[in-house]
Amino acid sequence: MYQGSYEKLKDKEASNVVDNVTKLLDGNPFQKPVVHRCEIPFYPGAFLHDVSDPEQYPAPHRFAIEYHNVYYILDGTNAPIYALNSSVPLMLHDGTIADYIRFFLTFVSGQHGRFEIVESVDDIKWREEPPPNARRALSMMLQTIKPQAQADGSFTCEATILFHESLYRSQISVTENGEVKLRNEEILVEDIPVIDNLFGH
Numbered sequence: 001m002y003q004g005s006y007e008k009l010k011d012k013e014a015s016n017v018v019d020n021v022t023k024l025l026d027g028n029p030f031q032k033p034v035v036h037r038c039e040i041p042f043y044p045g046a047f048l049h050d051v052s053d054p055e056q057y058p059a060p061h062r063f064a065i066e067y068h069n070v071y072y073i074l075d076g077t078n079a080p081i082y083a084l085n086s087s088v089p090l091m092l093h094d095g096t097i098a099d100y101i102r103f104f105l106t107f108v109s110g111q112h113g114r115f116e117i118v119e120s121v122d123d124i125k126w127r128e129e130p131p132p133n134a135r136r137a138l139s140m141m142l143q144t145i146k147p148q149a150q151a152d153g154s155f156t157c158e159a160t161i162l163f164h165e166s167l168y169r170s171q172i173s174v175t176e177n178g179e180v181k182l183r184n185e186e187i188l189v190e191d192i193p194v195i196d197n198l199f200g201h
Helices: 011-023 079-087 097-107 132-139
Strands: 034-039 046-052 061-067 070-074 113-117 155-163 166-174 180-189
Touching (some): 011 034, 011 046, 011 061, 061 079, 070 079, 097 113, 097 155, 097 180, 155 180
Antiparallel strands (some): 034 046, 046 061, 061 070, 113 155, 155 166, 166 180
């Protein structure tokens, strides 16, 4: 999962973000919103905003990217990310491509759910903690993503991906304009006791 370094916004700065985000939503789900922000290394000058309301249960979350005061709501599809890629400077290189892949798969959900990159057993949201021998066996299957640049400007890598309760090995390719494709999925383990984490709205 994409992990940015978030800061909590206060007062007018937070209110401005909430106002801009809710203008793009069908209704305002927040009563007492809290806003966190982080920089995005592959979109220089842009910020990822996490707007939530922890006093509600379940707490509503909306994610939006802001670039020069223009906001893009991340809605679980690839459309807003590809719109960003065509209008915001996109910097994909050896130092940013792994973060971009994690970001894309964190915020894009397929028709039947989201693909989650798993690089460590600690990345898994367990429904029930597995015994130590099962953790060790699973850990040996996992791999850190290490994208390699190709001659055409694209990047490719292998990754271990959790989809619902199954772990897969998959090839990932990213074009120079940020289009992501998964292919050649190979199932490794089924029926893993995890919390099924779909993109929530």
